[in-house]
Amino acid sequence: MNTHKRPALAGPDPRHFIVIAALATAAGACQGGSDPVEPEFPEIPVSLVLPEEPYDYAGVAIPRHYRTNGFPPEFSHQRAAIDLDNMPADNPVTNYGARLGRVLFYDTSLSSNGDVACATCHDVDLSFTDGLRFSVGVGGATRRTAMSLLNIRFYRSDRFFRDERAPSLEEQALMPIQDPLEMGLTLERLVSIVESKHYYPELFEDAFGDATVTPDRIARALAQFQRSIVTAGANYDRGRVQVDSPLDPFPNFTDEENLGKSLFMDPGSRPVACANCHISEAFVTRAPANNGLGPGLRPDAGIGEVTGNPEDEGKFKAPSLRNIAIWPPYMHDGRFGTLLEVVEHYSSGIQDHPNLHHLLRDEHGEPFQFSFTDEEKVALVRFLMTLTDFRVIDDRRYQNPFFRGIS
Numbered sequence: 092m093n094t095h096k097r098p099a100l101a102g103p104d105p106r107h108f109i110v111i112a113a114l115a116t117a118a119g120a121c122q123g124g125s126d127p128v129e130p131e132f133p134e135i136p137v138s139l140v141l142p143e144e145p146y147d148y149a150g151v152a153i154p155r156h157y158r159t160n161g162f163p164p165e166f167s168h169q170r171a172a173i174d175l176d177n178m179p180a181d182n183p184v185t186n187y188g189a190r191l192g193r194v195l196f197y198d199t200s201l202s203s204n205g206d207v208a209c210a211t212c213h214d215v216d217l218s219f220t221d222g223l224r225f226s227v228g229v230g231g232a233t234r235r236t237a238m239s240l241l242n243i244r245f246y247r248s249d250r251f252f253r254d255e256r257a258p259s260l261e262e263q264a265l266m267p268i269q270d271p272l273e274m275g276l277t278l279e280r281l282v283s284i285v286e287s288k289h290y291y292p293e294l295f296e297d298a299f300g301d302a303t304v305t306p307d308r309i310a311r312a313l314a315q316f317q318r319s320i321v322t323a324g325a326n327y328d329r330g331r332v333q334v335d336s337p338l339d340p341f342p343n344f345t346d347e348e349n350l351g352k353s354l355f356m357d358p359g360s361r362p363v364a365c366a367n368c369h370i371s372e373a374f375v376t377r378a379p380a381n382n383g384l385g386p387g388l389r390p391d392a393g394i395g396e397v398t399g400n401p402e403d404e405g406k407f408k409a410p411s412l413r414n415i416a417i418w419p420p421y422m423h424d425g426r427f428g429t430l431l432e433v434v435e436h437y438s439s440g441i442q443d444h445p446n447l448h449h450l451l452r453d454e455h456g457e458p459f460q461f462s463f464t465d466e467e468k469v470a471l472v473r474f475l476m477t478l479t480d481f482r483v484i485d486d487r488r489y490q491n492p493f494f495r496g497i498s
């Protein structure tokens with residue numbers, strides 16, 4: 092199932108934007124051995140349209156409930172999102188740096204076939220995922236589901252990918268570019284492509300002081316753009332600002348949504364709640380874990396593949412659950428198509444594994460099942476839907492700056 096769609100791009104308001112490049116793509120151009128009866132397609136112009144002044148990325152608002160931990164002290168696993176911040180002192184988000192990152196993120200010329208950009212698999216309309224079970228790049232399908240990039244700066248260990256093989260967001264950025272399945276370039280080729288585009292010198296100069304292109308600068312700019320993507324415009328946030336603690340009922344929630352919230356956050360009579368692992372109000376993973384999924388379509392040892400430690404086998408990192416309702420399928424291998432299936436898994440489907448998270452074992456050492464009632468299952472799904480923030484999807488700072496057609 093491919094729910095991937097490209098946004099219909101409206102023409103920008105010419106008063107506030109400058110077209111810094113009008114590029115001709117070779118759409119439909121014949122490459123060698125051309126067939127004489129093949130009709131000639133007109134070239135579709137592509138323009139890079141950027142505002143004269145860069146958008147404000149450095150000043151992206153971090154709401155109060157990300158800056159303080161509103162949970163009571165007995166919730167000792169809880170943290171304020173900002174305490175999980177991985178923004179390094181030597182690569183803070185700047186407006187010009189993130190602007191360059193945005194262009195790189197959307198530039199399909201940074202791939203071996205000129206068709207794939209980061210945004211191909213991380214589509215802003217789908218909260219930076221692609222709606223596919225296994226993402227498809229220049230070399231075919233990858234073996235895992237793409238991850239949402241929302242709130243990526245709030246992950247303290249600063250390790251990325253579902254198996255945490257990238258030791259920082261900066262180092263992560265060059266990995267898909269070099270992956271033969273994803274974008275398929277060498278770093279030399281990457282640099283020469285970027286150097287060949289006449290729109291980059293000015294962007295590099297603004298971001299880094301001179302026009303020199305290096306893989307390190309490309310990685311830094313991509314990381315800055317991604318760290319600027321913080322979401323806090325959901326119904327959850329509208330309710331949260333009206334109360335003192337995330338555990339209080341939210342005045343703007345239905346009873347069902349408040350029930351779902353309390354099931355998610357508060358263990359009550361159960362030994363564990365969802366929020367023991369999906370922590371902070373950015374709902375990010377506390378640490379990679381095995382959540383009892385059982386074997387998937389193909390073997391995947393997760394973190395164990397990277398560390399070689401048998402105790403890490405079957406453990407995975409999950410992304411922020413913000414906007415989760417709009418990016419099925421779920422889990423590292425996209426095995427669940429709906430949130431209800433996810434909740435059913437925790438309710439009765441948790442399978443044993445030598446590394447099953449200790450919180451998911453009962454007092455006899457057996458896998459613990461949440462055993463939700465039907466009412467509770469629906470309430471949990473309704474709560475997860477309150478985390479959807481459409482504002483971040485429509486935010487012009489994160490849109491594709493390349494316009495195809497006459498702008």
Ligand code: HEC
Pocket residue numbers: 196207208209210211212213226227228229233235236237238239240243250251252253254263264265267268272273274313317408409410
């Ligand atoms: C072909 C599809 C594809 C392309 C192209 C792609 N990604 Fe990804 N991305 C994925 C998949 C799939 C994963 C999860 C892979 C895994 O965990 O092994 C992922 C994971 C990530 C993560 C980890 C998120 C986290 O929370 O740990 C980041 C960051 C990321 N991608 C950024 C990028 C950037 C930046 C680019 C462009 C330079 C890019 N991706 C290009 C498919 C893609």
Ligand code: HEC
Pocket residue numbers: 355363364365366367368369376379380381382384406407408409410412415420421422423424433434437448450451461471
């Ligand atoms: C013991 C820790 C733990 C608990 C408790 C837990 N989760 Fe998870 N959750 C994880 C891990 C780890 C993953 C990623 C698993 C994977 O992809 O293999 C995950 C994945 C998810 C995903 C899918 C994210 C994605 O990448 O597609 C959702 C949705 C989710 N959990 C919701 C919940 C809900 C709802 C509850 C409570 C009923 C809950 N979780 C309880 C650890 C936990």
